[in-house]
Amino acid sequence: MSKMIDFECTYDNSVGMSKEIAEKTSLKFPQAYKSWDSMAQLAIAVKERDHASFCELPFCHTLEGEALGGNINYGDENIGPRAKDYICTTAEEILNLPEIDYTIGRIAEVxxxxKYLREEGENVVLYISGPFTIMNVLIDPRHIFKIFKKNPEAMxxxxxxxxxxxxxxVKEAEKSGVNMISYGDSTGGLxxxxxxxxxxxxxxxxxxxxKSIEESLRDETIVLLCPKTTFALLGxxxxxxxxxxxxxxxxxxxACVKIIGQTKFVGQMCIKNKEFTLKNGIIKTVKLA
Structure with missing residues (x-):
């Protein structure tokens, strides 16, 4: 077996905005994080600021946790939404949480x-969180490790x-036209x-x-893996x-935009690293075993 190595993450989980974008859009925070039209405005403003080739949503990694019932502090233009108070302490409480309803709440607005941005011709990156990042909104990490150790079947x-x-x-994202899905779970890293x-x-x-995503993903959609996830799979x-x-x-x-349709997974660099250049003109894609 190959040796598992880690990737040092240098990007914060809470993106937030900036005074410049807040003034440019004239939007009020934190309300701007809650409705689809203001989120679309923010995404375009961030794209223009960063000279990026795509829009990015949402502006935090609390979306799924909130949709499962988690308590969120919506922050302001400087600090995006983040976890507030934990609602679970046991495996049973997590397992009893209802399925996400994608037709209501902030997740529906995202x-x-x-959908709106895609209809306007924009490439859209949707950030989807892994299980440990989601649980970080719902339960104290100390309880997670306790469950892992004492009750692996529950875990x-x-x-x-x-x-x-x-x-x-992922399926709901594709229904909305999303063509770039970013997956990360830094809280569950090596x-x-x-x-x-x-x-x-x-x-x-x-x-x-x-493997399940690979089987169902459309050719018009690409998954951008956090390098932590990539190296875990390689290792x-x-x-x-x-x-x-x-x-x-x-x-x-x-390059990630250019190769949509040629592969399903990439992940050699964090997609937030907008200036990383492939000087040799080669991008490394991730082929599952």
Whole structure:
């Protein structure tokens, strides 16, 4: 087996905005994070500020946790939505949470914003969180590790629950026209879980999740993996690199747009690193075993 290595994340989970964007859009915060039309305005403003080739939604990693019943502090223009108070302390409480209803709440507004932006001709990156990032909104991490250690079967049931939800979210995203899905779970990285648990998570959750996504994903959609996830798959021999020659040096985000339809997974760099350049004109895609 290959050795699992970590990727050092240098980007915050809460994106937030800036005084410049707040003034440019004249939107009021935190209300701007709650309705589809204001989110679409913000996404376009951020795209223009960053000279990016796509719009990005949402502006935090609390969306799924809130949709499952989590309490959220919506923040302001400087700090985006973030977790407030935990609502669970046991595995049973997590397992008893109802399925996400994608027709109501902020998650529905995000999907509406995605649909609007796509209809306006924009490429749209939708950020989808992994299970540990979602649980970070719902339960104190100390309880998660306790469940893992004392009741691995309950932990597997929890991960099965979140795998089902993520697959449903991917399908809803595609219905809304989303053509770029970014997946990350930094809270469940090697540096936090440790090698033994990280390997176990790949075996029972990450690899099965992406095999299911691979089977159902449209050719017009690409999944942008957080490098932490990529290296976890590579380090457990569940994936390998496969090169695509771009023909010319290119910034990583632009390259990800260019190869839509040629592969289903990329993940050599964080998509938020807008200036990372593929100087040799080759982008590494991720081919699952």
């Amino acid at each position: 999907l509406k914003a995605c 597997k049931a929890i991960l099965d629950k979140f795998r089902s939800e993520i697959l449903r979210f 540096n936090i879980l440790g090698p033994k648990l990280a390997e176990k998570v790949v075996e029972i959750f990450t690899y099965p999740l992406f 457990t021999d569940k994936a390998q690199w496969e090169d695509i020659n771009l023909g010319t040096p290119m910034k990583y985000p632009e």
